[in-house]
Amino acid sequence: MEKLLKAKDEEYVRNLFEQNLVEPVELVLFLESPGASRVTEHNKQYLAYTEEILTEVSNLSDKINLTIYKDDKEKEKEYGVENISAFFIEGKNTNKNIVYYGIPSGHEFSSLLEDIIDVSKGETQLPDKLKEMVRKISTNVNILVFVTPTCPHCPQAVRTAHQFALENKLIRSSMIEAQEFPEWSNKYNVYAVPKVVINDKMQFEGAVPEDTFLNSVYEALGIKLLF
């Protein structure tokens, strides 16, 4: 395959990593062979590209390591993989809870870069007040963020969800590239992105400020916050 990143983009990302990465980061990618159970006629075309972009990104820093599991049912179970492709950004403060389903292309490429940096630093840029509120959550929260690569404000929603996950191991946040998973999108009636689904209960569309997003998380848990 031809390289996906242009030379000048590679240079930019390499510099970005050099200046910002602290601790090692592990990218864990799950793939299946053609004809395997979870890959559909529709989404198999994306797998090679996802593998390629993650390989290229991981080659841009010594601190990033890529592990690929192919048809590995046991590992899929350990990570709670629901669809293929899936990948996880793992570092010392994560809990297999920063998840991407499908390729992080287009605008989502910036989510990937920023997530890697956050995980490597082991901290987010959320305001302290918000961090505290996120850390207080003591039950499991599952956040799905449906996106398309051409959606300019989707990374905002993905990043907020992933930052919550990095602040609290009980929160698992997944980006879902809606076009790659039409059935999943249909299940949640996704016709506009970003669309956020929290614990299968609470849903909203559009990019919102972090405190508003957190309000919705609390609401899904049955708690009304007053900021």
Next chain:
Amino acid sequence: MENFDLFSEDMSSNRKADLNEVFDLAILGAGPAGLTASIYAGRAGLKFILVERLSSGGQIVFSDQVDNYPGFPEGISGSQLMERFEKQASKFGTQIFSGEVREIKKSDNLFLIETSSGTIKSRSVIYAMGADPMKLPVPEEERFRGKGVSYCATCDAAFFKDKIVCVVGGGDTALYDALHLSRFAKNVIVLHRRDKLRAVKVLQDIVKKNPRIELLLEHIPLHIIGNKKVEGLEVENVKTRESKVINIDGIFVAIGIVPNTLPLKGIVELDEKGFIKTDLNMETSVQGLFAAGDVRATPLRQVVTAASDGAIAAFSAQKYLENLER
């Protein structure tokens, strides 16, 4: 796989600013107007902060083709154009502070700006928070928003592959949306209340040649029909008052904009449509508070005019600060 030529590096925002400091200038909104103002503020050596609630770039990032910004004869996508604005702003020291502006107060020549990430203190302000799309004026809008009603063709077109969609509006944005959607949808109906489109001629000509796009003029939307998602739109002929239902799967709305002036309610003078009144220096009715771009009462709302406003506003803010010090 057209999506893959683009791996975009949007400028990341940060929160490193020390809010205990008093800034010379707070620029609110990182669209074309705010980013241009920061280029000028940075070069003037002002101590400034640029505040943005979303990722930067403003409304133009929703456009995949900008043909009228000078310097790009082949056209450029809104996102790419804004990436360039951002790079240039960051070259002169701009960092984006991420937060939603909620309230602005002034006391003793000091502005207090309440944001979702803390209170900013500044001696002058450039208000460049632009506008949001106007909502479709039918009672069912909220129920079907995100369930077939969309305000972003670039984001959501892919959900309507081989479907029939309606674009409401007759201006440039509506026709760009229709053209973009025609690459996915089977059929695109452009619904407009007047007997003529408002968009520029070059766009009208392209649209009229597109076999997938159909015009439905002199009609207005009345009701959305559907159960869980949009299934149809009841429209009315403005002349005969006859109504009919068109079967469609999606409605893309491009009927104009609403200025983002909420944090200024009751503080500055607005025009009858709710846009901020300024003088030629971009100064509002409040001294030290400047407005720039789409949020301002102005005859033309474009990237080039927003950039121009931003430059003038930054220049004026600098003069204002110099006078304060005397």
